[in-house]
Amino acid sequence: MRIISGEFKGRRITAPKKLPIRPxxxxxxxxxxxxxxxxxYFEDVSVLDLFSGSGNISYEFASRGTENITAVDANFGCIKFINETAESFDMQIQTIKxxxxxxLEKSRTKATIIFADPPYDFPVEEFSKIPExxxxxxxLEVDGLLIVEHSKHTDLSHLINYSHSKSYGGNMFSFFKGETSDEEE
Structure with missing residues (x-):
């Protein structure tokens, strides 16, 4: 995998083969x-990267100037790899195993962008727990965005606060929106 843009554009990151990831x-x-x-504006957002795996998405945000990034994964090897990679690039990424x-049940920390990349073979019921x-x-902060990555064979359009989906090859991103600043006026 490589970083697409920003300060570290073009840098390749090679995760250990033993990690249970699908970047x-x-x-x-x-x-x-x-x-x-x-x-x-990337400098102004806070990011919560769920099922962060290799940290691929967190590195992309950090490379583009985001400083408030939290990566959450249950796998110790993934968290260790993210910590080591972030340190080698001098990126500010907080990790939580x-x-x-x-x-999600215990956290009270809000984020502008919440990105979730759970295993593609999750049943829809598991996917539904994320926006729920x-x-x-x-x-989610006001005007924030929840983005869930999933297989094109999974339909999340019936879930709470669903906005739309975009498909790229076998990958699909479903976007969910909460409260907007327009609603406060």
Whole structure:
């Protein structure tokens, strides 16, 4: 995998083969970050990277100037790899080793962008817990965005606060929106 843009553009990151990961493809990641770039200033957002795996998405945000990044994964090897990689690039990425669902149940930290990349073979019921917990516990900032990556064979359009989906090859991103600043006026 490589970093697409920003300070570390073009840098390759090679995760150990033993990690249980499926990094987001470069094509899908580039498309996703083009969408995000049209809505936010990377320096101004806070990011929660759930099921962070290799840290691929966290590194991309950090390379683009985001300083408030939290990566959550249950696998110790993934957390260790993210810590080592972030340190080698001098990136500010906080890591938390936790089951994502337990983390979402207990966390009270809000983020502008919450990105979740659970295993593609999750049943829809497991996918549905992500927006359910994010919105129930008010973890998304006003005008924030929850993005869930999944297989094109999984339909999340029936879930709470679903906005739309974008497909890139076999990858799909579903976008969920909560409260907007327009609603406060």
């Amino acid at each position: 987001t493809t470069d094509m899908a990641k580039e498309s996703l970050f083009n969408i995000i770039n049209n809505q936010y 936790s089951d994502v669902f337990k983390f 917990l994010v919105f129930k516990n008010d973890l």
